[in-house]
Amino acid sequence: VNSVTFLTSSLGKDCQEVALAVSILQEINLPADLQPLATFSDTIPSAILGDGADLQKYNISVLGRMKIERLSDYASRLERSAEAVREGVLVLLQAVEHMVSNNYNQYDPHNFVTYTRHGESTPRATYIPSNKNTELVDDNMTETLQALYNYLLADLPLCKIVSSSKG
Structure with a gap:
């Protein structure tokens, strides 16, 4: 949605599923009701997002447990x-x-x-x-x-x- 890919991922020892907002943009423009719990940058394979096979730097926002x-x-x-x-x-x-x-x-x-x-x-x-x-x-x-x-x-x-x- 608008340069942001929403993914479900498992985090932590108990592997709880959380929603992630992933974007190549410097700042992910999210509404107030979807404010992230944490935001970080990381290099991940573009293939995960269907963009290719190269490694690329993405901004990732952890949105919490939601679909x-x-x-x-x-x-x-x-x-x-x-x-x-x-x-x-x-x-x-x-x-x-x-x-x-x-x-x-x-x-x-x-x-x-x-x-x-x-x-x-x-x-x-x-x-x-x-x-x-x-x-x-x-x-x-x-x-x-x-x-x-x-x-x-x-x-x-x-x-x-x-x-x-x-x-």
């Missing part, structure tokens, strides 16, 4: 059920809340991720801000909301209810 995935990937696995509609609406509202509270003028729907902390069952949505050099359309909040709605609710029963009430 992180692109919001569109999470949405593609939602089942067609009342619980999935509830969860999809909740994640959509969290994304909207994030958009309103951060007030960026530009959004890329592909930069939204969901994360589920260890011991929790409900995912949360957040936004990984774009790098400064990424060109996005100014004030595209409406298009972004439509894309998120389509990701989360288009194939679920609620979408058919909303669509029929618009007509």
Whole structure:
């Protein structure tokens, strides 16, 4: 997501799984709700990230015990059920809340991720801000909301209810 690769790794004697944010950039631009427990640099094979076989220096942030995935990937696995509609609406509202509270003028729907902390069952949505050099359309909040709605609710029963009430 936006020059950051999220990996799951095992650390410590008890091999607890933690989420890592890995990037070749000097500074990993993460939202406040994903602030790292620790950050360090290390040289690792690029093949781990699918970038090739050379050794390269990466910045690595340890995010804690959680699962992180692109919001569109999470949405593609939602089942067609009342619980999935509830969860999809909740994640959509969290994304909207994030958009309103951060007030960026530009959004890329592909930069939204969901994360589920260890011991929790409900995912949360957040936004990984774009790098400064990424060109996005100014004030595209409406298009972004439509894309998120389509990701989360288009194939679920609620979408058919909303669509029929618009007509």
